[in-house]
Amino acid sequence: MTAVKLADFIKAYDVRGLVPEQLSEPVVRAIGSAFAQVVVAPAEATAIVVGHDMRPSSPTLARAFAEGVAAHGIDVTLIGLCSTDGLYYASGALDVPGAMFTASHNPAQYNGIKLCRAGARPVGQDSGLAEIRDLAQWTLDRGEVHGLTGGGRTGTITERDLLDDYAAFLRGLVDLRGGRPLKVVVDAGNGMGGHTVPAVLGGGDLPLEIVPLYFELDGTFPNHEANPLEPENLRDLQAAVVEHGADIGLAFDGDADRCFVVDERGEPVSPSAVTALVATREVAKAVAAGADPSDVAIVYNVISSRAVPEIVAETGARTVRTRVGHSFIKAQMAEHDAAFGGEHSAHYYFRDFWFADTGMLAAMHVLAALGEQDAPLSQLMSDFARYPASGEINSTVADQQAATARVRDWAATQGEITADELDGLTLTREADPMWWLNVRASNTEPLLRLNVEAADGETMERVRDAALAAIRSEQA
Numbered sequence: 001m002t003a004v005k006l007a008d009f010i011k012a013y014d015v016r017g018l019v020p021e022q023l024s025e026p027v028v029r030a031i032g033s034a035f036a037q038v039v040v041a042p043a044e045a046t047a048i049v050v051g052h053d054m055r056p057s058s059p060t061l062a063r064a065f066a067e068g069v070a071a072h073g074i075d076v077t078l079i080g081l082c083s084t085d086g087l088y089y090a091s092g093a094l095d096v097p098g099a100m101f102t103a104s105h106n107p108a109q110y111n112g113i114k115l116c117r118a119g120a121r122p123v124g125q126d127s128g129l130a131e132i133r134d135l136a137q138w139t140l141d142r143g144e145v146h147g148l149t150g151g152g153r154t155g156t157i158t159e160r161d162l163l164d165d166y167a168a169f170l171r172g173l174v175d176l177r178g179g180r181p182l183k184v185v186v187d188a189g190n191g192m193g194g195h196t197v198p199a200v201l202g203g204g205d206l207p208l209e210i211v212p213l214y215f216e217l218d219g220t221f222p223n224h225e226a227n228p229l230e231p232e233n234l235r236d237l238q239a240a241v242v243e244h245g246a247d248i249g250l251a252f253d254g255d256a257d258r259c260f261v262v263d264e265r266g267e268p269v270s271p272s273a274v275t276a277l278v279a280t281r282e283v284a285k286a287v288a289a290g291a292d293p294s295d296v297a298i299v300y301n302v303i304s305s306r307a308v309p310e311i312v313a314e315t316g317a318r319t320v321r322t323r324v325g326h327s328f329i330k331a332q333m334a335e336h337d338a339a340f341g342g343e344h345s346a347h348y349y350f351r352d353f354w355f356a357d358t359g360m361l362a363a364m365h366v367l368a369a370l371g372e373q374d375a376p377l378s379q380l381m382s383d384f385a386r387y388p389a390s391g392e393i394n395s396t397v398a399d400q401q402a403a404t405a406r407v408r409d410w411a412a413t414q415g416e417i418t419a420d421e422l423d424g425l426t427l428t429r430e431a432d433p434m435w436w437l438n439v440r441a442s443n444t445e446p447l448l449r450l451n452v453e454a455a456d457g458e459t460m461e462r463v464r465d466a467a468l469a470a471i472r473s474e475q476a
Contacts, residue, residue, distance in 0.1 A: 004027055007133060009022045010129065012125045014114045016103055016110060017110065018109055029064045030136040030140050031068065031132060032066065032068025033068040034068075034133075035048075035132055037072065038135060039097055045118060048074060048075075048077070049079055049094055050100075051098070053191070054217035056108070058101045058219075059080075061111060066157050070154050070155035070156070071154060073153045074155040075155040077160050081163075081195050083192040083257060084114060085358035085360060088116065088354065088356040089353070090162050090166070091117075091120040092119050093165065095119060097118050099114070099115050104255045105254040121330075121354075126327075163196070166199070167199040175368070176371065179368060179371020179372055180374070181209070182207065182209070184208050184247065184250060186210055186213065186252070187234075187249070188213065188252055189228070189254065190222060190226060191253060192256040194214070194216060195217060198215075201367075207371065211244050227254070228252070228260035234268060237249045237250075238266035238267075246264065247370060248263065248377050249261070249266070252359060261274055264377055270305065271346040273381050274346070275304060275308050275343075275344075276384040278362055279298045279339075280315055282351075283296050296315075297338040298312045298317055299320045301324045302323065302422055302423045303324060304342065305344075307387060330355055330356070334355050338355075346359065387455060387460075393450045393451075394447045395447065395471045396445075397446060397447070397448050403472075404424070404425050404441070407467050407471060408427065424438055424449075426438045434455040435454035435463045437453075438450070450467055
């Protein structure tokens with residue numbers, strides 16, 4: 001019996017583990033075999049696509065996974081280095097299931113797998129990942145991983161580079177050629193943005209001057225963690241934007257599926273403001289194609305700014321509010337045939353991209369909007385950032401339910417409050433001054449996550465501090 005326990009590192013949405021202690025060639029070969037049996041064969045698919053990031057372990061693990069799939073007579077196309085949205089493009093364009101080897105911004109000793117069905121539809125715990133985990137564990141425990149066979153022909157494993165096709169597809173969705181010249185600093189964080197940005201935003205036909213930061217592919221992340229959600233990882237970009245007198249700064253995470261924006265002053269732009277901006281552009285695009293505004297849906301999650309539904313409503317379109325997390329967003333996107341969806345974590349989802357997330361396409365929308373007018377980015381985005389917000393604040397608490405109850409009790413002293421529990425607890429005061437807060441428990445750690453937004457900065461700080469005091473109180 002194997003000592004590896006897949007349940008330790010196959011989580012709700014993806015696979016993320018240490019190499020080689022958890023993720024080794026035999027383990028990923030077994031996962032590939034299970035993927036073929038649980039996802040590929042029942043869909044009567046005859047081929048899949050596999051991509052990988054810049055981590056030293058990624059090429060070897062990707063090929064071992066391919067061998068596990070091919071043992072069941074399924075053909076595999078290895079597309080090599082790509083961003084996660086590049087893999088989604090391949091799955092959508094080729095209409096086949098896919099696997100992406102990446103651990104995003106995790107340290108170098110980690111790797112992982114993101115799986116999808118044909119058309120980039122996600123595979124999560126409730127849509128096949130648990131069955132894949134259990135079948136792969138059974139295979140490993142029986143010691144059969146080296147002799148995997150589907151009982152018939154072995155599928156072929158071939159290689160194909162789709163980077164240029166991916167770039168051409170995105171350029172076909174947002175035309176950047178007609179805008180004013182822009183100087184753009186891009187921090188790739190030694191991740192896959194260093195591979196994709198030159199292909200998509202480079203070239204002499206676009207009015208963009210790209211100033212590259214950390215474009216060298218290096219899975220050890222020698223300059224800073226490739227996670228722009230953490231403010232310290234934006235500091236180099238902020239300084240470079242000011243130093244170069246740039247119009248905008250873009251920061252990508254390790255697998256380049258998320259993109260963060262910095263304005264010409266070096267100030268971060270809220271992902272909620274980016275969501276609102278891109279939403280208005282996608283609504284306008286749908287209306288130009290003949291849609292009635294009321295038939296256009298935009299998806300946002302519970303911790304997005306209330307400016308998002310307000311601004312979307314002003315376009316005449318409708319909004320769908322959902323839980324935090326890509327599986328919930330993608331499910332709502334598909335159910336409502338939504339044109340666009342955004343999360344405050346800087347994941348952006350597009351109907352034109354198989355309802356999958358692509359930070360690159362969101363960045364292109366921001367570049368296009370900036371290039372279509374003469375104002376600086378800070379002025380352009382001021383229309384989409386209406387309310388001061390706390391950002392997400394984490395607190396370690398032993399009893400999450402008790403801490404949440406204390407927040408509810410405090411809010412009850414603040415006048416008429418409405419509550420909903422779509423995702424954690426959201427409390428809203430509509431009276432002047434308006435504010436809302438959300439507290440959500442982490443699924444994996446003893447943490448409560450607090451988000452607060454208000455009509456003015458003073459109110460936001462007051463509500464934030466009171467909610468934190470309630471969360472962190474030692475009272476039972």
